[in-house]
Amino acid sequence: MTADPRRGDPRPGDAGAAANRRDAWRGKREAAARRQPSVLTGDVLYLQQVTVSFDGFKALDDLTLHVDPGELLCVIGPNGAGKTTMMDVVTGKTRPDAGRVFFGNQINLLTMSEPEIAQAGIGRKFQKPTVFDFLTVFENLELALAGEKSFWRTFFARLTSRDRERIDEALETTGLASKRGSPAGTLAHGQKQWLEIGMLLMQEPKLLLVDEPVAGMTPQETERTGELLLSLAGRHSVVVVEHDMEFVRSIARRVAVLHEGRVLAEGGMDAVQSDPRVIEVYLGA
Amino acid sequence: MKTPALRLPAAVADRVSVAFLGSLAAVAVAAPLLNLAVPESSPLHLSSYAVGLIGKYLCYATLALAVDFIWGYCGILSLGHAAFFSLGGYAMGMYLMRRIGARGVYGNPDLPDFMVFLNWTELPWFWYGFDRFWFALVMVALVPGALAFVFGWLAFRSRVTGVYLSIITQALTYALMLAFFRNDMGFGGNNGFTDFKDILGFDLQSDATRSALLAATAVALGASYWVCRAVLGSRTGRVLRAIRDAESRTRFLGYRVQDYKLWVFVLSAVLAGVAGALYVPQVGIINPSEFEPINSIEVVIWVAVGGRGTLWGAAAGAVLVNYAKTWFTGALPDVWLYALGAMFVGATLFLPRGLAGLLPVRSRDA
Numbered sequence: 001m002t003a004d005p006r007r008g009d010p011r012p013g014d015a016g017a018a019a020n021r022r023d024a025w026r027g028k029r030e031a032a033a034r035r036q037p038s039v040l041t042g043d044v045l046y047l048q049q050v051t052v053s054f055d056g057f058k059a060l061d062d063l064t065l066h067v068d069p070g071e072l073l074c075v076i077g078p079n080g081a082g083k084t085t086m087m088d089v090v091t092g093k094t095r096p097d098a099g100r101v102f103f104g105n106q107i108n109l110l111t112m113s114e115p116e117i118a119q120a121g122i123g124r125k126f127q128k129p130t131v132f133d134f135l136t137v138f139e140n141l142e143l144a145l146a147g148e149k150s151f152w153r154t155f156f157a158r159l160t161s162r163d164r165e166r167i168d169e170a171l172e173t174t175g176l177a178s179k180r181g182s183p184a185g186t187l188a189h190g191q192k193q194w195l196e197i198g199m200l201l202m203q204e205p206k207l208l209l210v211d212e213p214v215a216g217m218t219p220q221e222t223e224r225t226g227e228l229l230l231s232l233a234g235r236h237s238v239v240v241v242e243h244d245m246e247f248v249r250s251i252a253r254r255v256a257v258l259h260e261g262r263v264l265a266e267g268g269m270d271a272v273q274s275d276p277r278v279i280e281v282y283l284g285a
Numbered sequence: 286m287k288t289p290a291l292r293l294p295a296a297v298a299d300r301v302s303v304a305f306l307g308s309l310a311a312v313a314v315a316a317p318l319l320n321l322a323v324p325e326s327s328p329l330h331l332s333s334y335a336v337g338l339i340g341k342y343l344c345y346a347t348l349a350l351a352v353d354f355i356w357g358y359c360g361i362l363s364l365g366h367a368a369f370f371s372l373g374g375y376a377m378g379m380y381l382m383r384r385i386g387a388r389g390v391y392g393n394p395d396l397p398d399f400m401v402f403l404n405w406t407e408l409p410w411f412w413y414g415f416d417r418f419w420f421a422l423v424m425v426a427l428v429p430g431a432l433a434f435v436f437g438w439l440a441f442r443s444r445v446t447g448v449y450l451s452i453i454t455q456a457l458t459y460a461l462m463l464a465f466f467r468n469d470m471g472f473g474g475n476n477g478f479t480d481f482k483d484i485l486g487f488d489l490q491s492d493a494t495r496s497a498l499l500a501a502t503a504v505a506l507g508a509s510y511w512v513c514r515a516v517l518g519s520r521t522g523r524v525l526r527a528i529r530d531a532e533s534r535t536r537f538l539g540y541r542v543q544d545y546k547l548w549v550f551v552l553s554a555v556l557a558g559v560a561g562a563l564y565v566p567q568v569g570i571i572n573p574s575e576f577e578p579i580n581s582i583e584v585v586i587w588v589a590v591g592g593r594g595t596l597w598g599a600a601a602g603a604v605l606v607n608y609a610k611t612w613f614t615g616a617l618p619d620v621w622l623y624a625l626g627a628m629f630v631g632a633t634l635f636l637p638r639g640l641a642g643l644l645p646v647r648s649r650d651a
Contacts, residue, residue, distance in 0.1 A: 091537060115541050142520065143524060146539075149539045154520040157519070157521075203539065
């Protein structure tokens with residue numbers, strides 16, 4: 001890991017593998033493929049020596065981490081390792097005491113507000129599914145649509161046929177087509193999680209941050225979620241924070257282990273799992 | 286909440302809106318007719334007192350609508366809306382004071398009586414223009430709107446929400462009350478404005494003028510309803526509900542929540558100001574007690590009793606609670622405050638969606 005945020009390393013192997021999986025998974029992706037993010041060289045996300053402390057407790061301690069274009073990075077670590085704080089820093093909810101956070105090559109996330117960061121192309125799924133219970137599934141997706149989001153623009157906003165197509169596509173992807181008119185509050189837990197992922201897709205993000213997507217899910221739902229996340233990698237960069245080791249093993253190619261606000265180990269799942277330091281602080285516990 | 290929202294061609298073409306606006310129109314036509322065209326000997330005759338009362342209720346209903354618009358749909362609980370109502374009322378009151386002219390006790394053609402009494406020799410600058418009706422109308426909307434803009438800009442930008450915001454709005458209306466009590470503010474001190482003569486040349490004591498004011502209030506209420514429905518029926522309305530239910534989530538979707546809150550807060554304040562402006566000529570007085578914090582809290586009770594999150598419910602709640610108030614303060618004056626408290630507690634415990642929740646109408650359509 002060098003300190004230069006413009007390091008070019010597209011990792012064609014990973015992107016290719018993701019593409020194959022994508023095609024196998026579902027056929028009708030041509031329209032979506034045209035919307036490939038243009039910034040596919042260099043890091044998508046780069047955190048350099050980020051430190052966050054709360055009353056002296058260092059939630060993040062000199063954390064350095066990068067995310068490549070189109071990759072699916074899993075971040076694991078025991079409670080209090082700083083996983084959620086890291087996401088808070090990236091999405092603008094928490095400001096670090098020190099360090100730099102870049103999105104793409106140029107965009108300095110530390111100078112931007114939450115809505116600006118969201119508009120720039122970073123979508124976040126929270127640990128606890130937060131969908132808008134009193135709006136229908138369709139309306140939830142509508143609100144998440146990428147585009148101008150000022151008060152007056154939304155007042156005059158009308159759904160174009162392209163918007164409808166995109167919403168239908170997301171309903172299809174997340175398997176919620178039959179629920180489009182139901183209030184989101186009536187969905188089952190797993191369906192809410194998928195709806196949230198669908199909402200992320202509507203934002204056309206370059207980077208998706210997904211916090212504990214399979215917490216509380218049945219094995220079937222977990223498997224379905226894994227497929228969904230894998231299908232998203234390649235077109236988007238995806239960062240998944242998860243506790244469920246089985247799940248991480250099934251989807252991860254690169255894993256970063258966080259411990260006390262730092263990256264303890266990084267690499268393939270097998271390499272990470274056999275790392276004695278990791279075993280000591282986490283896996284062996 | 287069993288079926289999806291209807292996609293309506295117009296904001297108010299649904300069944301509930303038609304019923305609401307229809308009954309409003311019926312009141313606006315029937316009350317003046319029964320007052321003016323039916324002879325006093327007839328049992329169908331509506332007294333002038335009742336006309337004034339209905340007009341007053343409709344003003345309150347408009348105020349309740351304004352509060353419900355931001356509380357029921359955007360989660361902003363304002364406990365200071367009587368301030369905007371009163372400011373609108375004061376703006377109209379200033380026009381009515383200027384209309385008195387030389388007919389006042391002191392007979393000064395330029396200065397209202399209270400200024401003569403205070404030995405003022407010329408009109409303060411902020412009274413200029415209020416001799417014109419159109420100017421007063423602009424101020425009725427502009428003053429509450431501007432105050433709401435400044436207040437909201439500061440509060441929402443700093444992410445002051447929930448109970449903290451409610452407390453600050455109480456402080457706002459309390460501060461304004463103290464200011465308006467002062468004689469040297471130039472708004473008549475604790476006596477406020479009263480003894481109005483005419484509006485646009487029409488005698489305020491005449492039945493015809495009172496009926497016209499009632500009808501105008503009904504129109505204002507209907508128009509406010511339409512504006513709120515238009516906002517709530519658009520995508521903006523869905524963003525507002527999203528803010529109400531999960532504010533930070535909405536922010537992460539890329540919406541500048543503070544802007545949304547600010548604009549609906551301003552719109553709500555303007556509607557409250559209009560309601561106040563219609564209230565003053567009908568009750569014939571405006572004084573600083575209108576700013577009392579308790580008044581704003583009462584409005585919230587009307588909305589809670591009628592049904593938070595249903596516009597027509599808020600309006601109906603305002604009329605019903607105030608009708609009860611009229612009845613109690615006449616028949617059992619000591620019991621009124623207990624009854625009000627009981628209504629609020631009862632509604633909170635047993636009718637979380639208010640009286641509107643008793644009717645089989647989905648809240649999102651109302």
